Amino acid sequence: MKDSPYFEIRLESLGGLGANLCGKMLGELGVKYLGLNGAVFSSYGSEKRGSPVSSFIRWCDGEQEILINSPIREPDILGIFQESILKKYPWPDIRKMPGKMVINTRMSGEELEKNYPWLSGTVYFIDGISIGMQTKSRINMIMLGTMFKALEDEELLRGQNILEIGQKMVEETVGKKYPDLLEVNRDGLMAGYAMAGKRVLKSEHQAIPTESHEKWLWGYANAPIGGVNPLAGSMASNDLSASRNGYMPLFDETKCIHCGLCDTTCPDMVFQFKKGTYKGKEQMVNRGLDYHYCKGCLRCVTICPVNALVVGKEAEHPSPEWFTPDKDLVALNIHWTEKAADGYITGESYLTEGREEAGVK
Ligand code: SF4
Ligand code: SF4
Numbered sequence: 001m002k003d004s005p006y007f008e009i010r011l012e013s014l015g016g017l018g019a020n021l022c023g024k025m026l027g028e029l030g031v032k033y034l035g036l037n038g039a040v041f042s043s044y045g046s047e048k049r050g051s052p053v054s055s056f057i058r059w060c061d062g063e064q065e066i067l068i069n070s071p072i073r074e075p076d077i078l079g080i081f082q083e084s085i086l087k088k089y090p091w092p093d094i095r096k097m098p099g100k101m102v103i104n105t106r107m108s109g110e111e112l113e114k115n116y117p118w119l120s121g122t123v124y125f126i127d128g129i130s131i132g133m134q135t136k137s138r139i140n141m142i143m144l145g146t147m148f149k150a151l152e153d154e155e156l157l158r159g160q161n162i163l164e165i166g167q168k169m170v171e172e173t174v175g176k177k178y179p180d181l182l183e184v185n186r187d188g189l190m191a192g193y194a195m196a197g198k199r200v201l202k203s204e205h206q207a208i209p210t211e212s213h214e215k216w217l218w219g220y221a222n223a224p225i226g227g228v229n230p231l232a233g234s235m236a237s238n239d240l241s242a243s244r245n246g247y248m249p250l251f252d253e254t255k256c257i258h259c260g261l262c263d264t265t266c267p268d269m270v271f272q273f274k275k276g277t278y279k280g281k282e283q284m285v286n287r288g289l290d291y292h293y294c295k296g297c298l299r300c301v302t303i304c305p306v307n308a309l310v311v312g313k314e315a316e317h318p319s320p321e322w323f324t325p326d327k328d329l330v331a332l333n334i335h336w337t338e339k340a341a342d343g344y345i346t347g348e349s350y351l352t353e354g355r356e357e358a359g360v361k
Pocket of ligand 1: 255256257258259260261262263304305306308309
């Protein structure tokens, strides 16, 4: 039995995915549109892309008051904005598995159950990145739609049509501030609702076990050769691909005229300019991108005058999904040096100074 007398939702996310806004919209939905009392706050550190973000939403009957404002530790619904967050389990300040989870993942319900046997309760899952690429909507709106799916049979809502009410809220909030973005957001919301999968997991509702997630760490036995990080734009422990909404810029060095426009345009200093020669003259030359800082805005692609930068699909490049303990590690070591489906190599390591100094390109 949970201690709190409130209906509680907790969102776990990474900076850049819009969980804070999603939390605010859920709070507004409760208070302004469902006649409940509510409280919302988010917790985040440096507000940088990829840093952890949690958002806490409490609802209760309109007659009741909310008397606490501490983080939610036993949520009724836990929203996971990117599946890689599950790998960071156990979360130290969540005491029990919630009855319901909403997860942005490419996995099916069956795959989730197999890969995360400690999950329990009912899981609603949605492939937010693929839907985002189709609808151009951000992940937070797609997750909001899937949240509505998870909420619709909750006693607190007493048979209210949450999808209809939620659509009205989006029309009034997004429509007023950003009318041009209304259609895209509405599409994302509807797709998040309609395309969500649901799976009731076999394991019983249980306390979170204390086993560590060490099996996910790399060591001498399973690290790729040379200790490189072959994940394009992500860390070994942090999959940031969702914040790029499925797209990434790709660089063709042979077309580059080293004009520096991409560097001036990029808000995150992704481009690596070093001393070199171009057309026989010594100058700073563009050595490519450090994807760890890239948020996928694609302004660099728009500005490049010679198409040395083009749009690529992140899914076609090495992704953390490959780095699970079951995978063939030899194949994995080979893969990072191979070209992806679009012919580009995006492994970080080929750009590092050490490798360049050693004469390895
Ligand atoms: S804008 Fe294009 S041509 Fe200019 S430095 Fe960047 S990649 Fe090279
Ligand atoms: S997409 Fe281009 S401009 Fe945007 S952050 Fe990435 S490298 Fe910089």
